[in-house]
Amino acid sequence: MKTKRIFGFFALLLIFGASFAMGISAAKDHIVDDGYGIGDVAADFSLKNVDGKMVSLSDYANAKGFLVIFTCNTCPYAKAYEDRIIALDKKYKSKGVPVIAINPNTKSGDGFAEMQERAKEKGFTYPYLHDEGQKVYPQYGATKTPHVFLLEKTQTGNVVRYIGAIDDNYQDASQVDEKFVENAVDALLAGKEINPNTTKAIGCGIK
Template sequence: MKHFASLAFALFLSAQVFGQSYKLGDKVADFTLKTSTEQSASLSDFANAKAVVIVFTNNNCPYAKLYENRLVGLAGNYSSKGVQFVFINPSIGSGDGSETLADMAVKKYNFPYLADEGQKLSGRFGATKTPEAFVLKNNNGEFILKYKGAVDDNPQLESGVKSFFLKNVIDEVLNDKTVTVLDKRPTGCLIKRY
């Protein structure tokens, strides 16, 4: 029994140390990551945005490929309304199947595509899949996490979507309404931890 209690306590402590990801309603700290052209971009660069939508994605995941046009379309539709999209690639690293900055440079988006080298940021957000979206509301210069999860309810067929989770949350945030869907489990490729 004594060993069981010690094991349970050790598991509790490790969950406390490694489970320190952002929760809904948390303030998101400023971060700086590299772009595919080895420049840097920070969350604070978007201080004038009403909201920032962070999407953890990569070039190789079939689900990320299925969602790419939808996400680029959302970014285009909302950029004039003060919403900044940012793609972040957690697959940059030294592990098997990892991508490089050159792989990322192939993509030409009208918004930043950043490399999460060492997976520090994806770990901090608690991102588990690609694609996975996080909506941050700018509240007097502080970015507050309002949503995390799926883009919509149909990863395979855009015309079959019935629930537009991400779009609805963006609209609610822009209109200062209560976010009705806070957390929807994403469908996608598991983020391999290096």
């Protein structure tokens, strides 16, 4: 009788151990990647632009880098920055660092047709891409709209050099003290260190 009880005890231990190991394995399978950090090489993508054409970073043969900006139609923060994003593209596209805007949202008002309407209404000078299936923004680790990733085009790929906010005042462009993105791009083009190379993105959470 005692032998049976001991055997049963060890059997329970084995079952518990197996269940625990399976739980650890399942937990590992559900770990979410935090996205790119400074110095990481960002993978290329192919996303549909509002003109219906597919756009990839590799399409820009003469680019020195990219301002990949996750934004959308509906977020008040994103709307407040639209004119500044247009200005960034106007200033830096001719210098080899174009804006590539990506809408990662799936909520009402952020569909492809609405994106086309917004791009036409505002006169976007840059690609406004639809992250269909929300496959690209998790790779970058974008969490807000807007959220900026400055990439430098190198022989080893598109290296992340700055992550964060556009500037320090989303409410009023005339009251900005620090132009984080402009300072970062200027430093990149001058071959200087970017400082700061990360800031906190301020905006709406991606839906």
